[in-house]
Amino acid sequence: MYYGIVEDDEILQLSSTFTEIANNELKYDGVTVKYSDVKILEPVAPSKVVNFGWTYAEHAKETGGKANLKEPFLFLKPASSLIPNQGEIILPSSDLTSQVEMEGEVALVIGKRGKNIKEEALDYVFGCTIFNDVTARDLTKADPQFTRGKGFDTFGPLGPCIVKGIDPTNLRIVTTLNGKVVQEGNTNQMSLSIPFLISWISQVMTLEPGDVLATGSPSGSCPMRSGDFVSVEVENIGRLCNYVK
Template structure:
């Protein structure tokens, strides 16, 4: 099932993606959803981010080729850090570059949405705590990343964390292709099977540090091919079985 959040006639609603269009629903994202009203054409709605994360947890250097292109060693354990959930935007919204001449780069990532709270979760039971998966773009200010020696400021600017367009709740995420295009040119093309630390391993590692809660989102790292963004660029990012994020870059 694909769940999305959208704006229609100045109201923000939940919906389920169907072949014939968007079926409005009511209820709880983490509970039951009940269909209501007429099916809407996707062209009639404005996509929102599927949720505003409770915590936004990112993982660095989780693909060998990306670690190499950045000149970094592959960490033996997951390298986790937090970024501000206020950076999240939905598909179709603009990515705004700060008013400074820095190197702003894109990273295409599989995002994991947590559906059930847990501490010390074994990898073998990780799926019990996952609501589903969505697409994420981790926009990063490389100058500040190097200057600070940590990632929070560099990755938390407003609009730096596109998520969406929907949450896929019934998907095996272990071997899906991830692709990102800039102005129609493929810049990243990888597979989730190339992760150093799998999704279950990440859930286990994170939940042994702090509890995972409903609405938390884990950005699982990016494959090789990251590069700069410039005003006027059009970015499209897709994960097999989920959908496509589309964003214009503005200065």
């Protein structure tokens, strides 16, 4: 497994670790491969995936949450939930859940260690990628906390790549299910700002290079069935596409 820099249809293979890459220590090992000739994995291996819930007022209302919170609703996803672009979302047994939904989101990838961040919070962001916060909605409504409903294997599609140098506070998000638009929004509609979220969570836990912060989903989340194809597109980043099985 390698990190790499995508240039058109090719990848410049790196021998660097993610921390080295975040420190701009790019060790190109002289190998260039075609994008189509390799298997693309999740673009980072985080120590934790932090999810901020109900950051969009309309999504909070449609899922039974509270809109316009002064602080986000917080939960974590296990690393075992992560799958890459083109990976399969595997539905749990019907005796466990009967209502699995998508939530298209912008995700931040942290580039440097941070604790009690006060100002210049965006300086801690290495780049942006796309996240699909797959959710067993019937379980999140029934359980006192979200771990079970959010934590199944394959419930964390992430990718396809990390893009540097873009402003995460003004990005359009469009989620489609079998080609039909079901979610559409922009990070500028969030009731809590992204710099605030970074600062807020850093008061709770130390952020490490490679950590993923999923910033929440616009309204329109709906059930997925076996055979469905879900795509989350974020401007300036790309498309995260997954089949449901």
